[in-house]
Amino acid sequence: MNPLDPHGPATGSPAAHPSVPPGSAAQTPAADAATRSAATADTPVGRSRRTAELTFVVGLVLVGIVVVLALVSFVWTPHPPTRPDAAARLEGMSVTHLFGTDRFGRDTLTWIMLGARVTLLVGVVAVGIAMLIGVPLGVLAGMTRARWLSGLIMRGNDLLLAFPALLLAIVFSAVFGPGTGPAMVAIGIAAIPAFARVARSGTLQIMGREYIAAARTANRTPLQIAIQHVVPNIAGLVIVQASVTFALSVLAEAGLSFLGLGTQPPTPSWGRMLQESQQFLGSRPELALWPGLFIAIAVLGFNLLGDGLRDRLDPTLRGRS
């Protein structure tokens, strides 16, 4: 799969989480709710709450590892990052170099810690760009009564979606020069359509609810309805999308850096570490192992955290006892 494509798994993932017990949604108002209320009574909810809790904790721990590494790197690293130990090149794991060293004698653990900063920065900025542009567009497209406007937004969206994200990144690095900045902006822009789609479909669903009609009869303006009713109610979907996008940005940044289009030397980046380790795969496989492992930790962590957060934010799961 193209690591730069943030859309593939994104569309499938919200549906894949059975946090809402089947049949609990109001199917028919007049329906006899016997089975419904009984089915949601406690067991399935309890079970999904427990898994949600576990998912959340595991995700938090994994993300926590990455965040702590990044934060600690600002005040302390095992070895000074700028002064490689030329005497100890390509060393294996030892007490002085916990994760070993690379061909210049740089301490791998130190570089992993520094790479975590870039990883988080790219994730936050890319998700921020995508969310801040995509969600308002999607909500607008979902709420507007002007068909041409929603058509315009969604067709523009399709256009962006059809545009290969990798191509976007290459164009950006050609125009602005390769670097972390252009890379994260490119990743962010490429992820806008996913947010816009999720936000729009969520909004369309919410707009059909009677509480929106109630808010309108309470004389709320469209902006107030969007902020008070629509956004909180689609927040769960958006958060899941954000976590997936965050994980994909981590992958995308690593991929771009691997190709030389992302973070440039001397700034440490997991993707570039992977690339540099390539020629030593036979002799020092752990050089590839460590950055690979941490990319996996970050990706998994953000995915799990997103799922967990979504369930925690749902008051229908939270309030039951």
Next chain:
Amino acid sequence: MSAPLLSVRDLTISTGSREIVHPLAFEIAPGERLGLIGESGSGKSLTSSAVMGLLPSEMSARGTVALSGEGANLLERSESSLARLRGNRMSMVFQEPMSALNPLMRVGAQVAEVMRLHRTATRDQAMTRAIDLLDQVHLPDPAAAARAYPHQLSGGQRQRIMLAIALANSPDLLICDEPTTALDVTVQSAVLDLIDEQVAARGTGLLFITHDLAVVARVCERVMVMNRGRVVETGTVDQIFTAPQHEYTRGLLAASDLTATDDRGRLFTIATAAAYPGAGAPADAPAARVTGETQPAGASVAEQTPAAEAGEQSQPAGTSAVGRAEDREAGGAWDASGKTGRDEPSDTAHLIEMSGVVKTFTRRAGLFRSDRVEALKGIDLNVRAGGRMGIVGESGSGKSTLLSILSGLETPTAGRIRVGDVVVDPEDYSGLTAMRRDLQIVFQDPYASLDPRMSVAEIIGEPLRSMGLDGAERKDRAEEMIEAVGLDHDSLTRFPHQFSGGQRQRISIARALVTRPRILVADEPVSALDVSVRAQVLNLLADLVDEYSLTLVFVSHDLGVVRHLCSDVAVMRSGEIVEQGPTDQVYDDPAHDYTRALVAATPTIHAALNV
């Protein structure tokens, strides 16, 4: 009587460690019709699922379920051996015919499928028999119907298809789980007749599950009442309906009888059921009127006796009494409202005036084609200040569209709506602001009309925010309203999902009344509620309408509810008002055929008991 067809002993259903259905036992003799009554959550649907072996996987059943000729306990049989019984010796009709049918398969093939699966017919035989069956369930042009897809049929027709499928292999036991709840009354009546006829013709045992006492009285011989997973009472229809032994049964009976009121003119609830005279009481009324399935004769007796004692307290009295006398003079129902308008000085200004309201929806049917659907075809409707206007009609009659237009949520294609001094126009924001201070709505679905992410205080206070009130004032008003609708103060900090349907509808009412409107518009506010809760919410509405001297516009498909609550009624069908006038006049002496059909089709306990 010979050995029972179905015998259930010590049936217990539990999920995890919690017991949902407590040990219960019942038997159905061959050809017997047993009704199972209960409110939502009583476990009646679970009981039937357990018999069919269709319990959700997280639930487990213990006990014995034995079908005659099948030997041992069905609960211990494997899924595949149960599958051989289902659709063959016992079959089921579900509530929602649309979701029970395969949308991508022609209905004839679906009827034939059940015969081929059980190898009771070859492919060709099955198809011929399927068309035969469609004829038996009275589908017009069965051969053509067999080639139709489910979405091309109406709800009632789909339910007939379901019944044809269920009866295809002439089962010994038919389980109907709320088969008519999703249908309109006139359709319900025909489907019930059909079930009646087919079950009788085949000698099939019937387990009929419903929350509607009137329906069960019409179809069944014996009734079992369930409450909170227990069978509280079993008996013949006559025993249960005329001499209920258990408190809950009596309560349920009292609460579902919309014609009986206590000495304050309010409906009986489970709590006040002790004073209920019983459904059998009006049976003393002249038999001549009762045979015609119309209940008015018996009903008016029940209503008027306590009302007379209470004097002014009973609510259809007062303003409407004047109007009623006059309209009787006026004769025709058509000019009734116009007449009152001219003659009574106090009524010179109608509070709500709708004239020539037309709404046409354009639906795109293709690239260059579009369908026009006329939802409203020129509605003229006036409501005087303090009036209680009921709007009845079946699904698709346009009553909800009318409300949307009245409340400024939709733009009419043509016509004029005036509320108070404001001409309603969704484009005119300041006009709407003024109008919405006066007119508020209670919505139908208590599960969808409250934002799940807001606390109850925020929900109730929302209309006040638009009026620019600050937080403290909103809180005071919310507290006042939550008390007025009979909920605790702590409710304000809780979230909607922590409340039951009835409580949510109270919250919805509180939200509607927090702006102190003059007009309350209610869109089927009780149709999603259980019978016992329905009575409470209707009483609350009546109390609040009195207390705040509201003008009420009440939309419902349920004629009984409208009769109880409203002084005037307009009957709608396919976008038109076919008849309007004072409630009693329209119900007792309908001028239009459709009204007559509607009144006749509405099941009532009195009618069912006297057939």
